[in-house]
Amino acid sequence: xxxxxxxxxxxxxxxxxxxxxxxxxxxxxxxxxxxxxxxxxxxxxxxxxxxxxxxxxxxxxxxxxxxxxxxxxxxxxxxxxxxxxxxxxxxxxxxxxxxxxxxxxxxxxxxxxxxxxxxxxxxxxxxxxxxxxxxxxxxxxxxxxxxxxxxxxxxxxxxxxxxxxxxxxxxxxxxxxxxxxxxxxxxxxxxxxxxxxxxxxxxxxxxxxxxxxxxxxxxxxxxxxxxx
Amino acid sequence: xxxxxxxxxxxxxxxxxxxxxxxxxxxxxxxxxxxxxxxxxxxxxxxxxxxxxxxxxxxxxxxxxxxxxxxxxxxxxxxxxxxxxxxxxxxxxxxxxxxxxxxxxxxxxxxxxxxxxxxxxxxxxxxxxxxxxxxxxxxxxxxxxxxxxxxxxxxxxxxxxxxxxxxx
Numbered sequence: 428x429x430x431x432x433x434x435x436x437x438x439x440x441x442x443x444x445x446x447x448x449x450x451x452x453x454x455x456x457x458x459x460x461x462x463x464x465x466x467x468x469x470x471x472x473x474x475x476x477x478x479x480x481x482x483x484x485x486x487x488x489x490x491x492x493x494x495x496x497x498x499x500x501x502x503x504x505x506x507x508x509x510x511x512x513x514x515x516x517x518x519x520x521x522x523x524x525x526x527x528x529x530x531x532x533x534x535x536x537x538x539x540x541x542x543x544x545x546x547x548x549x550x551x552x553x554x555x556x557x558x559x560x561x562x563x564x565x566x567x568x569x570x571x572x573x574x575x576x577x578x579x580x581x582x583x584x585x586x587x588x589x590x591x592x593x594x595x596x597x598x599x600x601x602x603x604x605x606x607x608x609x610x611x612x613x614x615x616x617x618x619x620x621x622x623x624x625x626x627x628x629x630x631x632x633x634x635x636x637x638x639x640x641x642x643x644x645x646x647x648x649x650x651x652x653x654x655x
Numbered sequence: 656x657x658x659x660x661x662x663x664x665x666x667x668x669x670x671x672x673x674x675x676x677x678x679x680x681x682x683x684x685x686x687x688x689x690x691x692x693x694x695x696x697x698x699x700x701x702x703x704x705x706x707x708x709x710x711x712x713x714x715x716x717x718x719x720x721x722x723x724x725x726x727x728x729x730x731x732x733x734x735x736x737x738x739x740x741x742x743x744x745x746x747x748x749x750x751x752x753x754x755x756x757x758x759x760x761x762x763x764x765x766x767x768x769x770x771x772x773x774x775x776x777x778x779x780x781x782x783x784x785x786x787x788x789x790x791x792x793x794x795x796x797x798x799x800x801x802x803x804x805x806x807x808x809x810x811x812x813x814x815x816x817x818x819x820x821x822x823x
Contacts, residue, residue, distance in 0.1 A: 513681075514779030563771060563782045565686035566734030568719055569712065572782075574771070621773045635776070 458537045459654035462492045465603065467647020469504070481509040484628070488605075488645050490529060498529040500546060500591075502643070506554075506628035515561035517622075521554020523629030525589060539597070540649075544607060546591035552628045556580045556619060580619035585627045587613045587639070601649045611639035681778040687814045688732040689742075689765065696800040696822040702729040703823060705748060712736070713743035730817060737782045741766040748798045761799045762792035767811070784811040789819050799823050 469486035476483040486504035493499055502525040509518040527548035560575040593607025611630050618624055625633055631641045695703035710719045736742040747760040767784040774781050787809040791802045801822040811818050
């Protein structure tokens with residue numbers, strides 16, 4: 428009887444040791460990061476387009492994971508924006524592309540792929556602007572003159588550099604919600620004659636010293652290619 | 656501080672240092688006014704003040720300038736009509752005696768062509784006036800003796816200096 432007990436113990440030890448080794452191997456495969464392409468779109472722009480006819484547009488976003496922390500990233504979009512200022516109003520329509528690199532500054536727990544993004548972009552936009560009407564800014568004592576014949580300025584373009592600060596969180600398997608805030612600095616632009624580029628698609632409002640700000644809320648889907 | 660926070664803070668610092676300069680208040684020069692300087696007819700080198708001047712612009716109600724008795728001035732700035740290419744001013748001098756009040760109205764007319772020029776986001780467009788011609792309407796008792804433009808041809812593009820001299 429004692430001999431049987433001893434041999435059973437030996438067997439159990441062996442089995443448990445084998446099982447542990449199995450478990451370890453399984454763990455290492457599970458925690459490999461997923462690499463792939465992530466595509467998505469801005470979820471706020473379509474809502475804006477629906478409620479405000481002066482601000483239409485859409486944006487698609489994408490990134491491709493290069494290394495553990497670096498991603499190639501790009502945005503592609505279209506804007507149709509009308510703005511009423513004190514003495515004039517204008518419409519700018521055009522498309523833009525932004526391309527650059529995202530750096531994930533967040534150290535994830537094993538198996539998670541959330542991001543705190545710091546990134547840079549180069550942005551380029553081609554657009555047309557129409558000065559819909561303007562009123563001469565003159566002494567209010569005298570009657571004012573308004574020119575309501577629209578003036579078109581076509582084939583304008585601009586380029587700029589962008590700093591990105593944002594987050595991306597995996598809310599469901601392979602589905603990410605993101606938010607990013609961008610600070611822009613204009614590099615070049617073709618200015619219309621006797622007018623100015625006050626709005627550039629993708630750059631948004633051009634402030635007095637050629638700075639701008641923009642943001643986006645995105646939902647995107649990860650298509651994994653491989654694990655590493 | 657955790658290592659991942661460093662680039663985030665750096666980025667925040669950069670973004671906040673890009674200060675937002677407020678640019679929706681119009682502080683640039685808009686459509687210029689006609690600046691008139693008054694000189695002494697007998698002594699053309701000297702400024703001569705006018706007292707109690709009243710200015711009416713054709714096509715508008717009320718006086719543009721209705722100075723009180725105490726003010727003396729040797730220059731005035733008058734708005735120029737941007738709807739049409741001529742503006743008529745009635746400059747009325749009220750000569751106050753203790754015994755009686757006398758009014759003398761002279762009519763000054765200017766004609767010009769206009770050009771619309773972009774200024775800035777808050778200001779929009781201004782008009783400038785080219786080829787300005789000034790003319791004094793003669794009547795039996797003009798208090799204005801002569802109107803002389805300061806340059807020929809006269810373009811009114813800013814308010815940095817006087818545009819016409821009035822001798823009286």
